[in-house]
Amino acid sequence: MKKIIRAMGRFFRHIGSFFDKILITPITKIILKIIEFSKNNSKGIERFIGKKQTLIVISLLLALSVFFIIDSENNTIVDQYAEVLYNQKVTATYNEEAYVVEGLPDSVDITLVGQKRHIFLAKQYPSSGVTVDLTGLKPGQHKVTLKYTQQLKSIDYRLDPSTVTVTIYDKVSQTKSLTYDVLHQDDLDTKLSIDSVELDRSEVIVKGAEYKLDKVATVRALVDVDDFAKQEAGELTLDNIPLVAYDTNGKVVDVEIVPKTVTAKVTISSPSKEVPIKIVPKGDLAFGKAIRSLSSNVDSVTVYGSEEALDKLDSLEAVVDVTGLDASKEYTVTLKRPNGVTEISEKTITVNVTLDDSTTKEFNNISIATENLDTSKYKVQALSEEDSRVTVVVTGSKSIIDSIDPSIINAYVDLEGLGVGEHEVEVKVRGDDVKLNYTPKTKKVKVRITANN
Numbered sequence: 001m002k003k004i005i006r007a008m009g010r011f012f013r014h015i016g017s018f019f020d021k022i023l024i025t026p027i028t029k030i031i032l033k034i035i036e037f038s039k040n041n042s043k044g045i046e047r048f049i050g051k052k053q054t055l056i057v058i059s060l061l062l063a064l065s066v067f068f069i070i071d072s073e074n075n076t077i078v079d080q081y082a083e084v085l086y087n088q089k090v091t092a093t094y095n096e097e098a099y100v101v102e103g104l105p106d107s108v109d110i111t112l113v114g115q116k117r118h119i120f121l122a123k124q125y126p127s128s129g130v131t132v133d134l135t136g137l138k139p140g141q142h143k144v145t146l147k148y149t150q151q152l153k154s155i156d157y158r159l160d161p162s163t164v165t166v167t168i169y170d171k172v173s174q175t176k177s178l179t180y181d182v183l184h185q186d187d188l189d190t191k192l193s194i195d196s197v198e199l200d201r202s203e204v205i206v207k208g209a210e211y212k213l214d215k216v217a218t219v220r221a222l223v224d225v226d227d228f229a230k231q232e233a234g235e236l237t238l239d240n241i242p243l244v245a246y247d248t249n250g251k252v253v254d255v256e257i258v259p260k261t262v263t264a265k266v267t268i269s270s271p272s273k274e275v276p277i278k279i280v281p282k283g284d285l286a287f288g289k290a291i292r293s294l295s296s297n298v299d300s301v302t303v304y305g306s307e308e309a310l311d312k313l314d315s316l317e318a319v320v321d322v323t324g325l326d327a328s329k330e331y332t333v334t335l336k337r338p339n340g341v342t343e344i345s346e347k348t349i350t351v352n353v354t355l356d357d358s359t360t361k362e363f364n365n366i367s368i369a370t371e372n373l374d375t376s377k378y379k380v381q382a383l384s385e386e387d388s389r390v391t392v393v394v395t396g397s398k399s400i401i402d403s404i405d406p407s408i409i410n411a412y413v414d415l416e417g418l419g420v421g422e423h424e425v426e427v428k429v430r431g432d433d434v435k436l437n438y439t440p441k442t443k444k445v446k447v448r449i450t451a452n453n
Contacts, residue, residue, distance in 0.1 A: 083119050085110040090146065094134035094168075100209045101134060103166040110148060113156040122152045130159065139168045169209035178204050178243070180221040180264065189231045190343035191270050191304045197223055199241075200263040206245060208255035216255060217248045221262050228266075236266045271307050276300045278315040279351055280434055283323030285358075291322070291435040292356035292397040301335070302345040309340020316344070320351050328354045356397035363392045363406050368427060368445060372416035380415065380449050383422065387445035392429050396436035408432045411440060413447065422448050 087107040108130055112119045128149050143165050148157050180197050204219055221241045228236060240261045245253040279294040301316060318333045331351045335344050368390055370380055382388035390411050394401055413425040424446050429438040
């Protein structure tokens with residue numbers, strides 16, 4: 001063990017002696033000579049350093065040193081700068097008349113990495129954008145690489161995504177009938193009505209992948225009321241009306257439509273009609289009371305709407321709820337628009353309901369009519385004389401009942417859905433005067449239906 005320790009000691013002494021001869025002793029001698037030289041020439045050194053030219057050179061050397069150090073650090077930071085160019089358009093090159101391409105993004109993001117001044121310069125240069133060349137590719141799936149023309153080699157351009165999988169289809173075409181939809185009809189003046197829309201063509205050509213054309217159920221021209229230059233009766237021509245293809249569920253199908261737009265001639269009218277107000281009481285009055293008169297501040301109104309709706313309209317009802325009413329009263333009634341009516345000249349009217357004491361009167365031998373029987377197949381007769389006539393009890397104001405004409409009382413039975421045989425049916429009564437109540441004393445009668453010979 002002692003031999004090993006003595007050997008290690010000799011080893012380290014040799015190493016120390018080596019460094020002493022090679023480094024320590026020479027460096028010490030150089031330092032001592034510099035000190036000795038400084039002592040012997042201190043005045044000369046001071047005069048040298050004190051010279052203006054010497055100070056300028058030293059300052060320049062120090063300034064250059066600081067500049068290179070800072071510039072080196074600045075370059076290290078700037079080299080890490082990055083900027084993203086968003087939504088850069090992708091342009092594909094292929095035979096658009098023969099093929100349809102799916103899966104290709106409309107745009108990509110480009111990240112520029114490099115020194116800030118280089119990135120600034122790169123953004124100033126004109127660029128052809130992001131491109132992909134599909135020339136020569138056949139129908140099917142293909143993985144393709146997007147390219148961006150690099151204007152500066154000192155900039156690193158990174159595309160996101162840089163590669164995409166596209167599907168190429170043969171482009172086919174079909175002829176489709178063209179119809180139209182009118183958008184924003186609620187924005188049309190309520191006194192106006194669109195009578196017709198005439199398109200400058202009845203058919204268009206749709207192009208695309210065959211599986212998409214199979215989905216197209218209809219192609220429609222979208223006529224938008226908001227595009228009308230003015231809203232008044234007459235003819236209006238609209239240009240550049242867009243076309244859209246829809247499937248059976250009303251979803252848009254992305255296909256090419258030729259032409260892309262059409263022209264339409266829109267005919268606008270303002271159909272109107274003056275109709276009387278018909279006041280209709282609803283509900284039961286208080287016991288012992290009857291309506292003596294119904295009146296309103298206007299007798300008629302002008303209604304606007306489609307010709308079809310106006311042809312069916314003979315009057316406009318003003319419904320008044322008189323449930324439990326025991327004294328005369330004035331009502332404000334909001335008129336409701338029937339289907340097809342877009343505007344009424346008077347939105348609300350005032351209705352006066354005058355009450356009287358109630359009385360009743362019986363009207364005998366009112367003939368019972370039949371309704372809703374197919375007379376081309378069947379005929380009907382009452383089983384007895386009692387089944388062919390009925391006594392009707394009329395309830396109302398005495399002054400009205402005393403002047404009533406029995407011919408306005410209509411008793412009838414509804415035979416809808418009944419066939420050959422004997423039937424017991426309900427007797428119903430209606431009258432022209434809504435201020436009166438009509439009740440048959442006999443609730444049901446018997447009839448026999450037979451087939452025509």
